[in-house]
Amino acid sequence: DFLQDRYATLAQAGHRPDERVPLAKVFIDLRVAEREFAEVVTLDEATERQETFPFAAAVLSEEFPPCDAGRTKAGSRNTHLLVGGPGQGKSTVGQFVAQLHRLGLLDAHRDALRKEDVVELDELRAQCTERGFAVPTRALFPVRVELRVFAAWLAEQQTTNADLVAYIAHDVQHLTGLFLDPADLARVLKRVPLLLVLDGLDEVPPEGSRDAVAHVVWEFLSRERDRGDVVIAATRPQGYGRKFEGFRIWHLAPLSAKTALDYARRLSEVWFQGRERDRIKTLERIERALREDTTARLMRNPLQVTIMTLLVNRSGNVPRSRWELFERYYTT
Numbered sequence: 001d002f003l004q005d006r007y008a009t010l011a012q013a014g015h016r017p018d019e020r021v022p023l024a025k026v027f028i029d030l031r032v033a034e035r036e037f038a039e040v041v042t043l044d045e046a047t048e049r050q051e052t053f054p055f056a057a058a059v060l061s062e063e064f065p066p067c068d069a070g071r072t073k074a075g076s077r078n079t080h081l082l083v084g085g086p087g088q089g090k091s092t093v094g095q096f097v098a099q100l101h102r103l104g105l106l107d108a109h110r111d112a113l114r115k116e117d118v119v120e121l122d123e124l125r126a127q128c129t130e131r132g133f134a135v136p137t138r139a140l141f142p143v144r145v146e147l148r149v150f151a152a153w154l155a156e157q158q159t160t161n162a163d164l165v166a167y168i169a170h171d172v173q174h175l176t177g178l179f180l181d182p183a184d185l186a187r188v189l190k191r192v193p194l195l196l197v198l199d200g201l202d203e204v205p206p207e208g209s210r211d212a213v214a215h216v217v218w219e220f221l222s223r224e225r226d227r228g229d230v231v232i233a234a235t236r237p238q239g240y241g242r243k244f245e246g247f248r249i250w251h252l253a254p255l256s257a258k259t260a261l262d263y264a265r266r267l268s269e270v271w272f273q274g275r276e277r278d279r280i281k282t283l284e285r286i287e288r289a290l291r292e293d294t295t296a297r298l299m300r301n302p303l304q305v306t307i308m309t310l311l312v313n314r315s316g317n318v319p320r321s322r323w324e325l326f327e328r329y330y331t332t
Contacts, residue, residue, distance in 0.1 A: 001144070001175070002102040005095050006120065021270050024127035027096050028263045028302070029054035030089050032082065032250035036237070042297055048256040055082065055250060059097050059230065060136050064248070079221070079231045081244045084252030087303025090234035094144055094197035097232070100128065101195050104139030140195035140230060141188075143168055148203040151213050164220040165189065193228035201243065202236040214243040254300040257290040263302055264309050271309070282313045289318045298325050 007020045008027070031052035037043075043052075058064050062078070084090045103124055110118055128135060150167055157166075161182070169182040198217060204210045221231065233244055255263070264286045272279035286309060289295035295318050299305045307329045312318060314332060319325040 001142070002099065002106060003117070003120065005099050005102075005144075006124070008092065009095075021267075022123075022127065023092070023096060023099065024124055024131065024133070025270050026263070026266045027056075027092065027131070027133075028089075028259060028266070029056045029133075030084075030093055030302075031055065031253045031259075033253055034250065036083075036251045037253055042293070042300060043254055043256045045256050045258050048253065048259065052253045055252075056093050056097050057133070059232065060100060060134065062138075062230065078229060079247045080233070081247040081249045082232060082234045082252065083237055083249060084234075085236060085301065088252045088301040089303075090252065091199050092302070094199055094232055094234060098142040098144045098195060098197055099124065100133065100135050101140050101142040103128075104135050104137075105141070107135075108139075138193070138228070140228070141192045142195040142197070144197040144199065146203075147198055147200050147213055151204045151209040154212060154216065155209060163216055190223075194230070196229065196231045198231070198233040200235070201233060202238065210243065252301075255302070255305070257296055257299075260296075260299045260305050261287060261290055263305050264299075267306060267309055272313075278313060282309060285312045285316070285318060294320055298322055 006023060008023045031048060032055045033052045035051075053065060059080070064080075082090050082093065103121060106113065106117075106121055107125075110121070113121075125135060145164070145167070150164075153167055153170065154162055165186045166182045169180045169185045172178070172180045172185075201210070201213070204213050217233075231247075233247060235244075261283075265283060268279045268282055272282065286299075286305075289308070289312075290299060298319060298321075299308055304325065307325060308318070311325070311328055311332060315328070319328055
């Protein structure tokens, strides 16, 4: 899992799979709030700083602000529902947090690893130190579940023992070729604090499958377990209904111009490595676009900034409407 999740998934933005981008080099911590943001809102720096907080840093430190009971139901302080639209980075946050917990666990077993794997650990740690992300001192056992894949597996099972633990054991076997008894895994998970990342509830078909997935997840969470577990579920606004009622609900905030430029800068440093002229020219155009209200509204989430960086570098012109942004992206 650590080796598979080293790189950012930018294929949606037209980036070829063979052009690998280290996740830690481009990751920006997404800011969240208890209130939902209107689609047309563009945050300024002051509002971003006062009304939101960085989600990944809060998960890694396990320090969240007190819950506003007037706006959302307070569930367990360690169960969180991350709500955001397409391209806002929900999956990437879970991927990054899980990576840092994997790093914390694997560091304790360096002597058992291959030399090339130790190099990968050290490289990620160096990147995190450079970016100011601390590896958690209390490393949890990280399990990241794509609920769409889990739902398909669940639908194929003909047994009443088809639960989340059995799926995780199946996933380990698929990845390694080694058999893992679900009963053994269940005993381990009762003793080891768990980081459970549940990604993409909205991608599960709503008819039947979504209810079945939610039921199995709740059944797993209701078992008597270590109190140190942390659970993060991610969904689009229209995807969850009342399925995760009781979780603390955090809405992803749109990027401020400053954060959008920071992300574009990090992306450009990786994409245009060794092409300094291209990097400077692209960033100058992005910065000009962020100073204009019309074009700044097209860079309110990481996917849009990624696409804009690609288009500006290839054509030089900045799209001026969301329709034009995606039409030109499609053409490119």
